[in-house]
Amino acid sequence: MATLVLGGARSGKTGHALGLAHRSGLKKFMIVTAPALDGSMAQRIARHRAERGDDWTVFEEETDLARLLRRIAAPDRIVVIDCLTLWLSNLFFRNRDFALETGRLGEAVAAAPGEIVAISNELGLGVAPETRLGNDFRDAQGLVxxxxAAACGRVFFVAAGLPLQLK
Incomplete structure (x- = not known):
């Protein structure tokens, strides 16, 4: 079954996703989408690595999630994708067709032979961005x-570390 875990920044969404993976009893795989472009992001990546522990097989993929997911998903594995927001950012700033890529990813998630947990930010609950680019990105994130969510059997929204099951 595929699961989407949504939430705001520092909401506990990654912790919830990791908990789902640990409780699954399956071999744990992680796809990370964030490039370490600066010291702050490098620290965030290191913190997430420490949270995970050493019993994960980790893949780095900034844009082609559907292809990688099709390659590594298996019935004896759980694959956590962290995160769709940074993936979208990677697509956005490379002028890639995010709607096409999102369709491909949705198909790969729905067809995956093992468990998938995708993590994504919910950006539509805050103050409207000041710029057109910010608005375009927020809107694109909502579509992603x-x-x-439509491709997943379960969807959680996490706020203040508390998961609420939406689907």
Whole structure:
């Protein structure tokens, strides 16, 4: 079954996703989408690595999640994708067709032979961005979240470390 875990920054969404993976009893795989472009992001990546522990097989993929997911998903594995927001950012700033890529990812998630847990930010609950680029990105993130939620059997929204099951 595929699961989408949504939440705001520092909401506990990654911790919830890792808990799902640990409780699954399956071999744990992680796809990380964040490039370490600066010291702050490098620290965040190191913190997430420490949270995970050493019993994970980790893949780094900034743009082609569907292809990698099709390659590594298996019935004896759980694959956690961290995160769709940074993936979208990678697509956005490379002028890639995010709607096409999101469709491909949704198909790969729905067809995956093992468990998938995708993590994504919910950006539509805050103050409207000041710039057109910010608005375009927020809107694109909303579409990504809707498409992937439709492909998943379970969807959680996490706030203040508390998961609420939406689907």
């Amino acid at each position: 979240n809707q498409r992937i």
